[in-house]
Amino acid sequence: MPNQFENHVASGETLPCVTFPGAYPIIYITLNGAILCADCASKEPKEVVKHDAYFEGPTIECDGGCGKMIESAYGNLEEVVKDED
Numbered sequence: 001m002p003n004q005f006e007n008h009v010a011s012g013e014t015l016p017c018v019t020f021p022g023a024y025p026i027i028y029i030t031l032n033g034a035i036l037c038a039d040c041a042s043k044e045p046k047e048v049v050k051h052d053a054y055f056e057g058p059t060i061e062c063d064g065g066c067g068k069m070i071e072s073a074y075g076n077l078e079e080v081v082k083d084e085d
């Protein structure tokens, strides 16, 4: 099965920031546990050990230092539950 991520790295293209199909945001997780946006992951593809569609959770700031905020597809559902206290 072709690996889309490896194909992108091999070709030197910028990694996708959303899934296809679905258009869900993608986060890239590095060896150190940092979470990168597609642009930062594209600069250090060898650091990336995992990438995943980001379905729900708080908006997170990219750890790559670019300041980009990554929003989950469905928002922070947990926060709503906590309010029931």
Ligand SMILES: [Zn+2]
Pocket (backbone or CB within 6 Å): 036, 037, 038, 039, 040, 041, 062, 063, 064, 065, 066, 067, 068
């Ligand atoms: Zn970034």
